[in-house]
Amino acid sequence: MLTIHSDDHRLHHAAFEWAGGERVPAFETPQRADQVLAGITTHAIGQVIAARRFGRAPIERVHDAAYVEFLSTAWARWQAAGRTADMLPYVWPGPRMQQRRPADLDGELGYFSCDVYAPITAGTWTAACAAADVALSGQARIDAGERAVFSLCRPPGHHAGIDYMAGYCYFNNAAIAAQAFLDGGRRRVAILDIDYHHGNGTQDIFYTRDDVLFVSLHADPREAYPRFTGFAEERGSGAGAGYTVNYPLPSGSTASAWFCALGAACEPIVRYRPEVLIVSLGVDTYEDDPISSFKLRTEDYREIGTRLARLGLPTQFVMEGGYAIEAIGRNVCGVLAGFDACRSEGVKA
Ligand code: SP5
Ligand code: ZN
DSSP, X not given: OEEEEOGGGGGOOOOEEEETTEEEEOSSOHHHHHHHHHHHXXXXXXXXXXXXXXXXXXXXXXXXXXXXXXXXXXXXXHHHTTOOSOBOOOOOOOTTSOOOOOSSHHHHHHHTBSSSSOXXXXXXXXXXXXXXXXXXXXXXXXXXXXXXXXXXOSSOOTTOBTTBBBTTBSSOHHHHHHHHHHHTTOOOEEEEEOSSSOOHHHHHHHTTOSSEEEEEEEEOTTTSTTOSXXXXXXXXXXXXXXXXXXXXXXXXXXXXXXXXXHHHHHHHHHHHOOSEEEEEEOOTTBTTOTTOOOOBOHHHHHHHHHHHHTTOSOEEEEEOOOOOHHHHHHHHHHHHHHHHHHHHTTOOO
């Protein structure tokens, strides 16, 4: 399988995050993507090519232009104020408060975010644009007839909503690719999100629409980040009613429970008859992931690839989470190799 990559991801490097009331080293590091890239070579997944640039326009097809503009200038404004540490929000509009854009940087930081997990650093804008380019370059290859590609996006994207950053995410790479498919003439795109965490941002972007089916398998929000979305009763609204499908699973779920939910999640996808499938590929479902609780083992990732290949659809894998540095390369490559092996056998659903 072809992999798309950009070295610019390394420009985004958070110093720390908050966990249990303490500052701890950031879990979302440049090393993650480096390890996945090394795995692509070790496991002989295939050719790796550099992303090309697409600019702001395809990003603004799913994100609010004011949010994009804010991200593009935030670090320079922060520096001009004499600050050097990572930018983090401290205050958000709570229930029944005014949803009004503040006039200064500290206020805007809260206005354009919903948690403390998306610090802006010196290289965040460049890296986030590069991740969108990695997604768009993969989209273009599928559009040109490739059966499957892997967009090695970093920073990840599925927690970023229309006008907010969150959960290590700034631009929603999978959503940007989905919109590009539609803008290129495809009529129905399915996104299957198998990251441990609910893809609240992707859900936000497509919640009222029927041209993108969003199906997510994730830890029950009652017990896991992002806490306030991902419940089974969230099913889309207006024209989008029925086109968001959530499968929350209990904390500690094992592979057998997880694969059972995957089987269920494939049903609405098959019924929808999408022209293309985007997989938000997180491997933080792994048993030794440091921030998650599912119990998938390395051998399970190959089986995921096999199951997804059986859907018989043009498929774009987009990298999301996964924080067990030692295992991230082999787990991601397991999915890709399982997909490729099944596809070369010509197995169809
Ligand atoms: C893309 C993605 O996977 N984003 C995940 C964002 C998770 N945000 C914070 C979760 C809090 C975990 N606390 C760590 C405790 C470790 N012992
Ligand atoms: Zn995750």
